Amino acid sequence: MNVTLILIGVDILGSGLLRQGRWDPQKRQRVLPPSQHARVHGLEATQxxxxxxxxxxxxxxYSTPGQIAAFHDHLASLQANLRLLKAPPDMLTGGHMPEYLMRRTDGVVGLLERLIEDGCQEAMDSSKETLDEALLDDIVLSLDAPDRDPQASEVPAIPGHSGPAPAAPETTASGTGWARGRNTTFDDHGPETRTGS
Structure with missing residues (x-):
């Protein structure tokens, strides 16, 4: 059976995932040998x-033109998949936003996506419907979770930020006192296509 597996993780070589184990009758389980990073590409690597x-x-x-272009391309790809109702076309790629996002996440993809995801949730909850530095300054990045192992580099160093911006006043409907919610029915028909008339 032909199967292609794409596995993503941190410290794959040190995890033991690819090493061949042996049965230990005393422990009644398979035991993995210690990691041999130098031997992985040699003849002694396991099957x-x-x-x-x-x-x-x-x-x-974010040091060379190629690195900057790669980061901008990634931001443009993220931006193309966001569905905020008031988002300008260059929300993540225009102005100083790329530098801001690099500074906040140190280029770590997981941190960047967490910041954007949490920012979008806040943008929808607050009816702002767009991302900007003031909104993202309110987002505190945290990857603390009981299933993450800091010793295995599963929790990257999180850069500090300038602190939260002042809270925006709550938007209310005309004199009723209730906050207006987001219209969650957003029909995205994709790019407009023209057919012959």
């Missing part, structure tokens, strides 16, 4: 290790 190609995906950098 499982030889069947996988490891591709290192590092954080985005």
């Amino acid at each position: 499982t290790e030889r069947r996988f190609d490891l591709v290192e995906l590092d954080r985005f950098r």
Whole structure:
């Protein structure tokens, strides 16, 4: 059976996922040998290790024109999939927003996506319906979770930020005292297509 697996994780070599284990009758379970990083690409790699190609995906950098272009391309891809009702076309890629996002996330994709996701939720809850630095300053990035192991680099260092912006006043409907909610029925028909008339 031909199957292609794409697995994503942190410290794959050190995790033991690709190493061949042996049965330990005293522990009554399979035991993995210690990691041999230097031997993975040599002849002594296990059969499982030889069947996988490891591709290192590092954080985005922002030092060279190529690195900046790659980060902008990623932001443009994220932006194309956001459905905020008042979002300008260059919400993530215009002005100083790319530099702001790089500073807030240090180029770590998981932090960037968490910041954007939490920012979009706040933008919808507040009826602002767009992302800007003032809104994102209110978002505190946290990846603390009981299933993440900081020792295995599953929790990256989170850069600090300038602090929250002042809270915006709540929008209310004309004299009724209740906050107006978001219209959650947003029909996205995609790019307009023209057919012959």
